Amino acid sequence: MNTSTALHTDRYELTMIDAAFARGTATEHCLFEVFARRLPGARRYGVVAGTGRLLELIRDFRFGESELQWLRDNNVVGTETLDWLADYRFRGNIWGYQEGEVYFPNSPILTVEASFAEGVILETLALSVLNYDSAVANAATRMVTAAIGRPLSEMGSRRANEEAAVAAARAAYIAGFGATSNLEAGRRWGIPTMGTAAHAFTLLHASEEEAFQAQIDKLGTKTTLLVDTYDVHQGVETAIRVAGPELGAIRLDSGDLPTLVTEVRAQLDSLGATGTKITVTNDLDEHAIATLAASPVDSYGVGTSVVTGSGSPAASMVYKLVARRGEDGSWIPLAKNSEGKASIGGKKTPMRRLSASGRANQERIYIGDTAPEAEASERALNVPLIVDGVIEERYLGAAGTALAREHRATAVSELPAGAFRLGRGDAAIPTVFIGN
């Protein structure tokens, strides 16, 4: 398997570079910007996720002999471009919203300053990472709200591409989930992993009782027993009989949960298992979780809906050329007029305006070459991510993932109450462009 990420790229990025080299325009100094024109699903805010992962992938974005040979064999680009690719590593600057930051329509989430060729070549990879990871984080953050403080675990690996699953576990964790079922996500990003047994384990054994006994023998009485393979109430009875009232938890993976959870709680209490927790895992999304707010659920396991963005599987971010350096050193704004896809050119400096009580009330995007200082009521949103080709190490790996999770908690705590409504509607705060 190849470890270079360089061919995770749309062919047209390379053919554009090829033509631009021939024309002498490939080395123009440019600004590219990642933003979303809208929040898919008419949500109230988004959560930026994927940035740390993207930085690592940019580090590995190199054209080795295998990549060059394939491009040569397939006549994708000419010799001059092949030579340039052989020497490619990103040497420009990237700044943007810190991972875990909340965002709104037109928030300039990532800005890339580099030559045209050096910047445009990262478009596909940057969007793949940010669109998927942020789609998951956008869904996950709503589930965290709906869970009103109860812990959530991500267990949707089987409903996502096997590598997407690892990214999804990370994005959900950044958005406030507490654990994942995915072992690779544990290894790669330091995320706590969880899980005990599936229906297959019960079916394998001669009886539910034998299966429970086998699990308890190995994992102890603090484990979680899955009680709905045959009959839930009989399963609960067997579970407590085998494990005793010290059983850690039971898991429900089917049925009409609001009713069932209440019945099972009463049954557990009547059996003296007042400390045994109830975790539920049956096709949950933010709405199903909200419906269970008044039920005695202790924790949630979420699968399909979180890894597929709960109806919005891509965050609709785009990567646009927004400025080109003029001869006098100033940025010349660039924007297209395409119907429904117009963009706003120029260099931008985003700020979040906060009320005296620290509540966000406006996304302010200053347009102009000179970045203004943040006013007292503003929080500056850009952080440097890559400076002259050097990646900011603190955003990488498990430490970077943990930092993003912390930052998301802080950023979300600034949001007005309206941001947490699950219904469709406008962004929680308006985005305002402040021109030069």
Place this chain on the structure above:
Amino acid sequence: MNTSTALHTDRYELTMIDAAFARGTATEHCLFEVFARRLPGARRYGVVAGTGRLLELIRDFRFGESELQWLRDNNVVGTETLDWLADYRFRGNIWGYQEGEVYFPNSPILTVEASFAEGVILETLALSVLNYDSAVANAATRMVTAAIGRPLSEMGSRRANEEAAVAAARAAYIAGFGATSNLEAGRRWGIPTMGTAAHAFTLLHASEEEAFQAQIDKLGTKTTLLVDTYDVHQGVETAIRVAGPELGAIRLDSGDLPTLVTEVRAQLDSLGATGTKITVTNDLDEHAIATLAASPVDSYGVGTSVVTGSGSPAASMVYKLVARRGEDGSWIPLAKNSEGKASIGGKKTPMRRLSASGRANQERIYIGDTAPEAEASERALNVPLIVDGVIEERYLGAAGTALAREHRATAVSELPAGAFRLGRGDAAIPTVFIGN
């Protein structure tokens, strides 16, 4: 980067194995089955995709020192299980629907025969691959139908996780797309790649005319020019002025396509560019493509909707333990009763019944230890994929991908007309279990 796929696994697969080893049940001879209870999106049929990819990932499913150390450090399983994992490679049998085959609710797409431990450990990976790849193929095959023979290209890499994007390109190709924008998919799976230029290329240059000239200088007049950066009709005029009436194609990526395409066709014809083709790429899905059936479109580029399964981003396949070998050597059917998730136990042999004219009219699933011979009116659906741990090579790599694409064309050609309706409804043919 680690190349082992072994930790693309839910933690509970390993804890189940750990408990089963302690109980002495891990070595029970078992049958696991992959199937979907329903076709998400109320579609009429599905297309199996991912099988060839899964076989390669199973080949790489080995626990090296890095994986074992992480499991040890995190106390996931005990010593006996670690020793067993160190020696793990799949030594059992896998058979199933040939990749590219169409499927219906409860079609047993994949069957795994192995010890409990050896089979259950593949659950997460198998479902990740089959659920995502088939979700893409399920959407793509409908787009192919809607395109009434016009070529389709997949260009959604930026709207999917970077590795999912490669898998999506492959699944769309199997389902009948002709090319992809994704270079890695070209390298890894031999899929034709396509693409010329984006809006950024036009914006980079002093004028649209200069951009077009630069592209033509490098890529020739048979290239595709993107004409909607500023004003479409002016863009078309400029394109033909610069390229001449021999221009290969123009691309439209915005606007109200049915109207615009007709106008642009007339404009091209009036400029003498009667051979210049029109390709459209603006947020297409199967319904938008169908709407363009009467418009003079020559080809389609599809992004977001194909890589996200057009509303159904996971195929809802499950991996269930369906039988355990009894002491007399017969299969003991196993099934759970969980509400809404009941399964049907036993070994199964699937056949597709065809009319005298070769039209599919029933999915017949024979339950029983002895696989029946196909009747004259039946086509047997299972093929061996792994025999005693040895993978069938012909399903791997670019050759396997091409074979799957051919098989999909054949399988789809057997379907009744009702299968091609885009509206929601029942499966095109009923699935019938024939018991023993």
